[in-house]
Amino acid sequence: MQLKRSKFEINLNPIQRGGILTKEAREALIEFADGYSVCDFCPGRLDLIEKPDIKKFVHEELPEFLGCDLARTTNGAREAMFAVMNSLKVAEKNKSQIVLADGNAHYSSYIAAERAGLDIEIVENSGYPEYKIDVENFEEKIDLNKPVLVLLTYPDGNYGNFPNVKKLSKICKNKGIPLLLNCAYSMGRLEIKLNKLGVDFLIGSGHKSMAASGPIGVLGFNKEWEKIILRKSRYFPNKEIEMLGCSSRGPSIITLIASFPIVRERIKYWNKEVEKARYFSGEMEKLGLKQLGEKPHNHDLMFFEAKPIYEISKKHKKRGYFLYHELKKRGIGGIKPGLTKNFKISTYQLTKEEIDRVVKAFGEIVK
Amino acid sequence: MQLKRSKFEINLNPIQRGGILTKEAREALIEFADGYSVCDFCPGRLDLIEKPDIKKFVHEELPEFLGCDLARTTNGAREAMFAVMNSLKVAEKNKSQIVLADGNAHYSSYIAAERAGLDIEIVENSGYPEYKIDVENFEEKIDLNKPVLVLLTYPDGNYGNFPNVKKLSKICKNKGIPLLLNCAYSMGRLEIKLNKLGVDFLIGSGHKSMAASGPIGVLGFNKEWEKIILRKSRYFPNKEIEMLGCSSRGPSIITLIASFPIVRERIKYWNKEVEKARYFSGEMEKLGLKQLGEKPHNHDLMFFEAKPIYEISKKHKKRGYFLYHELKKRGIGGIKPGLTKNFKISTYQLTKEEIDRVVKAFGEIVK
Numbered sequence: 001m002q003l004k005r006s007k008f009e010i011n012l013n014p015i016q017r018g019g020i021l022t023k024e025a026r027e028a029l030i031e032f033a034d035g036y037s038v039c040d041f042c043p044g045r046l047d048l049i050e051k052p053d054i055k056k057f058v059h060e061e062l063p064e065f066l067g068c069d070l071a072r073t074t075n076g077a078r079e080a081m082f083a084v085m086n087s088l089k090v091a092e093k094n095k096s097q098i099v100l101a102d103g104n105a106h107y108s109s110y111i112a113a114e115r116a117g118l119d120i121e122i123v124e125n126s127g128y129p130e131y132k133i134d135v136e137n138f139e140e141k142i143d144l145n146k147p148v149l150v151l152l153t154y155p156d157g158n159y160g161n162f163p164n165v166k167k168l169s170k171i172c173k174n175k176g177i178p179l180l181l182n183c184a185y186s187m188g189r190l191e192i193k194l195n196k197l198g199v200d201f202l203i204g205s206g207h208k209s210m211a212a213s214g215p216i217g218v219l220g221f222n223k224e225w226e227k228i229i230l231r232k233s234r235y236f237p238n239k240e241i242e243m244l245g246c247s248s249r250g251p252s253i254i255t256l257i258a259s260f261p262i263v264r265e266r267i268k269y270w271n272k273e274v275e276k277a278r279y280f281s282g283e284m285e286k287l288g289l290k291q292l293g294e295k296p297h298n299h300d301l302m303f304f305e306a307k308p309i310y311e312i313s314k315k316h317k318k319r320g321y322f323l324y325h326e327l328k329k330r331g332i333g334g335i336k337p338g339l340t341k342n343f344k345i346s347t348y349q350l351t352k353e354e355i356d357r358v359v360k361a362f363g364e365i366v367k
Numbered sequence: 368m369q370l371k372r373s374k375f376e377i378n379l380n381p382i383q384r385g386g387i388l389t390k391e392a393r394e395a396l397i398e399f400a401d402g403y404s405v406c407d408f409c410p411g412r413l414d415l416i417e418k419p420d421i422k423k424f425v426h427e428e429l430p431e432f433l434g435c436d437l438a439r440t441t442n443g444a445r446e447a448m449f450a451v452m453n454s455l456k457v458a459e460k461n462k463s464q465i466v467l468a469d470g471n472a473h474y475s476s477y478i479a480a481e482r483a484g485l486d487i488e489i490v491e492n493s494g495y496p497e498y499k500i501d502v503e504n505f506e507e508k509i510d511l512n513k514p515v516l517v518l519l520t521y522p523d524g525n526y527g528n529f530p531n532v533k534k535l536s537k538i539c540k541n542k543g544i545p546l547l548l549n550c551a552y553s554m555g556r557l558e559i560k561l562n563k564l565g566v567d568f569l570i571g572s573g574h575k576s577m578a579a580s581g582p583i584g585v586l587g588f589n590k591e592w593e594k595i596i597l598r599k600s601r602y603f604p605n606k607e608i609e610m611l612g613c614s615s616r617g618p619s620i621i622t623l624i625a626s627f628p629i630v631r632e633r634i635k636y637w638n639k640e641v642e643k644a645r646y647f648s649g650e651m652e653k654l655g656l657k658q659l660g661e662k663p664h665n666h667d668l669m670f671f672e673a674k675p676i677y678e679i680s681k682k683h684k685k686r687g688y689f690l691y692h693e694l695k696k697r698g699i700g701g702i703k704p705g706l707t708k709n710f711k712i713s714t715y716q717l718t719k720e721e722i723d724r725v726v727k728a729f730g731e732i733v734k
Contacts, residue, residue, distance in 0.1 A: 235481070
């Protein structure tokens, strides 16, 4: 069956901008396209394969990149969150069955907890217009709930806000509660080091921020958690239970590995990405749109409240769909068809010229 | 990073023969290579995307193909087994915590049960040389263990044996125990219909037998299980807990869909594959090797006991590695380097000429 993608010259979808493959990943994908093709020389477990060198990547390069002792790849960031929660549920079965998360947590954080049979309690954000997480509010809720895990989203996928993780990690250390940091929108975009941040678990997403085709996630942690997270099968002593033996087999891992040298390099230029985002935010506000979330903004993912565009949509014959079509005409995509009142945009890895083209398009549309 | 695969003209590895991509899948893979590229027009859940038409595939074509009401794709066959086990653990928490499986079950069946916090009991196979599963032996063990689930592997990945599933499904129906059929080596190779076989859950593997790059699995079942397997999040009422919202996003599903019309066609010629396998088995036995497992054989996956080759390895300067190197010289791969005494071979989708080339190679090596 022939399957074609409607491509846009400029795609603004925040979930997609960090997952565009590098040339190297595209070549590796074609080379290792067939099912199980990374398993030609498997010694019994995916992360131990040396040809291609998955072993070096998982056991040396990833931990070094993340500033932690151990790393594994999973079938996605949500699957990595689930692996941690499911492990803690088993290991801490006499403790409370509650995950305490920030109010900006991705929906899959809730569902991972539900799948593991855990309840979830929330530390609310500050509401309109910044929706910030004040990590000091965790303290009381930790005392109240005695959670098995604290989860912080860094940044969240709605507003691109960065809460104060170092302060929270101190609180969690004092209380003796492990802290999981969901870095699906940061690992692969900026430097994320477990030991510097003081957290227990780092979660990343290959297809969201590490130039991999996916689905693939990354999980980093220190040795103190090894026996819990990487507990072995009682029937097959070489196999790790939470990985179901092997996790991200195939093209998912090969694209992650192939892009990795470029990803490792690109995080050095994160300040340029923040500059571009702030410039874009400023230009959009000149058009009468309002950027919600932290200001000045610290991430390429931006949430806009677009009253002028919403007003147009009310009178337009295409209604809410007019924005999608007007942008499409100009080679721009990534905002969900139908949305006008609020939408998210990412400028990650767009050039200055591309950003100006987007601003110009919105300018024409607003007029 | 440039990553190259050492390719063989003929690859005999049973885990790989059914996962070789079709031309269509290879094109789709390139088209949808970037992370999240199938999600351009997502209405909120992977299986509901209509462009590309994942919705039709998951909600119409797969159930029709599998002769059941409902289907989902997962991150792999093992992940599908885990989803069923984890669901049953929640739904049947007052019942026994035991999965009763056949003695030829894949290791990931054990680990899926362990991950779900279930114990596993085994119905042993008949031992050397056929390693058959007599499904009548399940009856007593069901009475003894009152399992929450019975699991049968159809065929298993060691010997390629097909146990009598219809007989077992009658036993399970009588006892009121659900039956899961692991078809990782059959779905996509031969006709597998849930309603004809009388089972409760069908599990398949895209990368093992459905010409997909993977990792991707398939889960089929009837409506009576919908509320248990597809139970929804209490926080996000549209999201299915066991799928963690969305499962096999990206290239995994696009290659499965692209290959599907060819897979649907190729299962009609399964008898030719069995004929080829039997021919190959016969020729190998003429060389002094012994095919273990069912005879006459009913699957392309064959286990050989290779005494003549083992004898050579004892005297050869390369020891056990000589077989790998001798085959490699002849453009043949897929037997793990170091093995000589016992190994598995699949003839799936090899031409008669290729099979004769393999037989000739073994003939030369044995001499």
